[in-house]
Amino acid sequence: xxxxxxxxxxxxxxxxxxxxxxxxxxxxxxxxxxxxxxxxxxxxxxxxxxxxxxxxxxxxxxxxxxxxxxxxxxxxxxxxxxxxxxxxxxxxxxxxxxx
Numbered sequence: 001x002x003x004x005x006x007x008x009x010x011x012x013x014x015x016x017x018x019x020x021x022x023x024x025x026x027x028x029x030x031x032x033x034x035x036x037x038x039x040x041x042x043x044x045x046x047x048x049x050x051x052x053x054x055x056x057x058x059x060x061x062x063x064x065x066x067x068x069x070x071x072x073x074x075x076x077x078x079x080x081x082x083x084x085x086x087x088x089x090x091x092x093x094x095x096x097x098x099x
Contacts, residue, residue: 043084050079 001009015031018024046069053060053068062080066073078084 043079047079047082050076054080 012031015024015027018027049069050065053065062073062076066076069076
């Protein structure tokens with residue numbers, strides 16, 4: 001894990017360890033509200049990295065991108081296609097995707 005990620009995780013652990021339940025709930029609410037918007041930006045930033053790597057000549061393989069990002073190959077493909085979450089937005093088998 002990167003040092004930056006560990007610092008964020010440590011900060012989240014500190015929130016969970018807050019002794020005042022009301023204050024802890026307030027902080028959690030603030031963080032959840034921020035995360036909703038930040039998550040959208042971060043997903044797009046990660047997607048842009050994948051798109052940039054795939055746009056190289058020759059394109060970087062899904063497998064190499066997956067290894068570089070530490071995620072599953074199928075996740076790289078989903079990111080490239082713009083899919084997010086648990087698969088709820090993926091077209092069903094046989095359906096055309098708009099785009």
